[in-house]
Amino acid sequence: MKSVDLGKDQVLPLVLKLALPTMLAQFVNVLYTIVDRMFIGHIPGIGTLSLAGVGVCGPIISVLYAFAYLVGQGGTPLMAMQMGAGNLKSAKEILSNCFRILLVLGLSLTILFLIFRKRFLWWFGVSSATYPYALSFLTIYIYGTVFALISGGLNSFLIAQGHSGLGVTTVLIGALLNVSLDPILIFVCHLGVAGAAYSTIFSQIISALFALFCLCFWDLPVNLTWGHFRPDLCIKIIGLGLAPFLTYALDSCLLILLNTTLQRTGGVGLGDRLVTTATIIQSYLLLVTSPLSGITLGCQGIVSFNFGAKDFKRVKNALWCVYLVCLSFCSIIFLITIFASPYFVRLFTNDSPLITQTVTALKIYLAAVLCMAAQWTVTDMGIAMGQMKMALFCSLLRKALYIAGVLILPFLFTPQAAFFAQPLCDGVTSIISIIIFFRILSKILVPNQEIEQT
Numbered sequence: 001m002k003s004v005d006l007g008k009d010q011v012l013p014l015v016l017k018l019a020l021p022t023m024l025a026q027f028v029n030v031l032y033t034i035v036d037r038m039f040i041g042h043i044p045g046i047g048t049l050s051l052a053g054v055g056v057c058g059p060i061i062s063v064l065y066a067f068a069y070l071v072g073q074g075g076t077p078l079m080a081m082q083m084g085a086g087n088l089k090s091a092k093e094i095l096s097n098c099f100r101i102l103l104v105l106g107l108s109l110t111i112l113f114l115i116f117r118k119r120f121l122w123w124f125g126v127s128s129a130t131y132p133y134a135l136s137f138l139t140i141y142i143y144g145t146v147f148a149l150i151s152g153g154l155n156s157f158l159i160a161q162g163h164s165g166l167g168v169t170t171v172l173i174g175a176l177l178n179v180s181l182d183p184i185l186i187f188v189c190h191l192g193v194a195g196a197a198y199s200t201i202f203s204q205i206i207s208a209l210f211a212l213f214c215l216c217f218w219d220l221p222v223n224l225t226w227g228h229f230r231p232d233l234c235i236k237i238i239g240l241g242l243a244p245f246l247t248y249a250l251d252s253c254l255l256i257l258l259n260t261t262l263q264r265t266g267g268v269g270l271g272d273r274l275v276t277t278a279t280i281i282q283s284y285l286l287l288v289t290s291p292l293s294g295i296t297l298g299c300q301g302i303v304s305f306n307f308g309a310k311d312f313k314r315v316k317n318a319l320w321c322v323y324l325v326c327l328s329f330c331s332i333i334f335l336i337t338i339f340a341s342p343y344f345v346r347l348f349t350n351d352s353p354l355i356t357q358t359v360t361a362l363k364i365y366l367a368a369v370l371c372m373a374a375q376w377t378v379t380d381m382g383i384a385m386g387q388m389k390m391a392l393f394c395s396l397l398r399k400a401l402y403i404a405g406v407l408i409l410p411f412l413f414t415p416q417a418a419f420f421a422q423p424l425c426d427g428v429t430s431i432i433s434i435i436i437f438f439r440i441l442s443k444i445l446v447p448n449q450e451i452e453q454t
Helices: 011-041 047-084 088-123 131-142 145-159 164-188 193-217 231-308 312-345 352-365 369-384 388-412 415-444
Strands: none
Touching (some): 011 193, 011 231, 011 312, 047 131, 047 193, 047 231, 047 369, 088 131, 088 145, 131 193, 145 164, 145 231, 231 369, 312 369, 352 415, 369 388, 369 415, 388 415
16 A cells, blocks of 8 residues: 655645545444444344344443544644654654553453443433343443454554555454444344444454554554553643544533433423434434544644644645535535435435424534534644644534533424524534634744644
């Protein structure tokens, strides 16, 4: 797989070369998750209950996987900056300490979640009927936590070194293997929900081993070695990765909040239908946010490398190119939402009134999707330049506005008004984020100035 020169290749082609494969991989990753649930939903006799049980596990698994972003997106910009500055020894130390953090987190979370898994399931809304399926799936999945964190946390270090193909392959191996094994283990081997869980952890093991092989033995500028343990560096990595970690972890909490609000304000009949609508919308939103994150994640190495090299003109060009790619993707999504959303909704239900209700809500929910281009560029490119505080503020501001909208709008108007919280928070946050971003850029992208974290 051909490498690229982060410091010399033309910026726009370089951005496209790194962003598009990562975006595609994230899209496939989300797609296989949806297909995975389709298989579970078709288990004879228990499909509906099994799907509900696995659905309750979703937020718990998302929180677990968020720790991969904590390390991956915390360490990748730091490593790329050192590469740009020509300090390959320091870059190797960052990579080796990130690997240590992933191992410690994986083992610690495995023990913690095994102890509290039953309590977590009841907190996240499992019922007595769905509890056996949820417990079976979650217990098996937790045993693969170490491999999930390694595969998810290390692939960004491949991308940051200009090998987007290797990073994408790490994701694709797990996704395609999972999809292939699901029908075999679920239906042929008659393992049911347990088969889906075994398929998942086996796929994660293979992905983790592939990522480790590439980082240890591939011809890369920075290879993985055991190195020396540096507590100060670990603290710095975790501090920089805090913003993306909170972003992904809190997304699960926001989904729970939305469902709870819709259920309570909608009442017995309408509440269930609104929750169903929200579930379909969230599935659609994953097809937007995951590829969008793939674009910015794939391009972080470009910005970090040139920021470390103090080539600020090239950094500015890269920022604009990343934003234009994000905006182009969001524009396509906007058109699809307007003209093709009914086809997507029909994949989940044949209920005509529910289809009409969901299509309307979906168009409201994604009305400000164009604003997401600025939000993702500001947050993830801010992290790429070491501006953790700015990225964390913008991320938490978006969450806070969303929470306020979900809690207030249904009580002021109708239960359906909760869906307006998304476009309102997207519009307001994008404006504030852009203002803050440009103010910080004017201070840090100054020639002959030392790199300074805010």
